[in-house]
Amino acid sequence: MGILSDIFVAKPADAAKYEDHMNSETGDKLYEVASYKNLTPLEFGTLWAILEGRPYDDKKHGLLEVKPTEESWLYRFPSEYVQLLANLTPGKIEAASVPWAATEEISGEASDMAEVIVEVSKLARHALLPGKGLFLWNCL
Numbered sequence: 372m373g374i375l376s377d378i379f380v381a382k383p384a385d386a387a388k389y390e391d392h393m394n395s396e397t398g399d400k401l402y403e404v405a406s407y408k409n410l411t412p413l414e415f416g417t418l419w420a421i422l423e424g425r426p427y428d429d430k431k432h433g434l435l436e437v438k439p440t441e442e443s444w445l446y447r448f449p450s451e452y453v454q455l456l457a458n459l460t461p462g463k464i465e466a467a468s469v470p471w472a473a474t475e476e477i478s479g480e481a482s483d484m485a486e487v488i489v490e491v492s493k494l495a496r497h498a499l500l501p502g503k504g505l506f507l508w509n510c511l
Contacts, residue, residue, distance in 0.1 A: 373408040373409045374408060374409050374410075374411060374509050374510065374511060375406070375408060375508075375509065375510040375511075376406070376407045376408055376409065376410035376411065376507065376508075376509055377389075377404050377405070377406050377407075377507070377508040378404070378405045378406075378407070378410075378490075378491055378494055378505065378506070378507055379402045379403060379404040379405070379494070379505075379506050379508065380402065380403040380494050380497045380498045380503055380504070380505055380506075381401060381402050381503065381504065381506060382502050382503060382504070383447070383504055385401050385402070386437065386445065386447070386504060386506045387437065387438055387445065389402065389445065389506070389508050390440075390443055390445075390508065390510075403494060403497055405487075405490040405491065405494060407487060410487070410507075411507075411509055412433060412434040412446050412507065412509075413476055414471075414474075414476050414477060415434060415448070415507060416429065416432035416433055416434065417432070417471065417474050417476065417477075418467065418471050418488070419432040419452050419455070420432045421467050421470050421471055422455055422456075422459070422463070422467050423455070434446035434447065434448055434449070434452075434507060435447040435448075435449060437506070442510055442511045443508065443509060443510040443511070444508070444509045444510075445506060445507070445508050446506065446507040446508075446509075447504050447505070447506050447507075448495070448498070448504070448505040448506070448507065453495045453498050453499065453504070453505045454495075454499070456488075456491055456492050456495035456505070457492060457495040457496045457498070457499055459488065459492045464485055464488045464489055464492065465485060467488060468481045468482070468484040468485035468488055469481045471484050471488070472484040491505075
């Protein structure tokens with residue numbers, strides 16, 4: 372068992388309703404989603420720091436909390452981070468995946484983490500459309 376981690380693109384008003392609609396027929400039409408496990412704001416903040424080539428700073432590299440509940444949390448990726456993710460090249464993705472996979476929180480394979488970065492980068496490009504944002508939903 373682990374933490375469910377959905378990264379998705381939506382209008383901010385629709386993002387707040389993500390949990391209500393994710394299992395409904397309309398949910399598939401409202402959201403572009405990539406689903407993983409155990410990726411929290413800490414892991415994405417660490418990736419942000421790696422992409423910038425800076426030490427992790429929780430004040431600088433934090434996601435924006437949108438809607439916490441008892442067992443789930445919704446965060447928005449700051450626009451600066453979305454832009455950075457959207458502009459990643461294959462070389463930058465490869466270079467970031469190695470140190471990200473080696474972090475204590477992830478301890479995984481670089482190739483697996485590169486796949487996550489590729490998918491999040493793709494979603495970030497879609498989140499640059501007017502009125503859209505990139506969000507992380509976590510649930511126990």
